[in-house]
Amino acid sequence: MPSITIRNVPDEVHRAIRVRAAMHGRSAEAELRDILDKAAKPEGRLKLGSLLASIAREAGGLTDAEAESFNQLRDKTPAEPMRFE
Incomplete structure (x- = not known):
């Protein structure tokens, strides 16, 4: 499976991702995969x-x-x- 590296993420965005991941009970990486999946394949497409x-x-x-x-x-x-x- 391919990997993606995202550079220069602002600290407040990184913190928000970590908080959001904790709220969903998963790692920041898993949270980002979910965010990307939903953005790339929206429900109403x-x-x-x-x-x-x-x-x-x-x-x-x-x-x-x-x-x-x-x-x-x-x-x-x-x-x-x-x-x-």
Whole structure:
């Protein structure tokens, strides 16, 4: 797993992180990991799959029969492996 070094953190910020970590019963490092995780992946973020599904719903989407007809048209023969000779 990658590591991150953060330099020049103000003393009051460092103290606040240590206090916050103690309140949550974990180390300062674990607290910072939690803060970074929540900042990078917020609860209300829009995920790509959800966005595509909503677009499909708005456009009318495919019926099961239409999806099955696309499946029948698909070429199911295995791909030939690439050769580097």
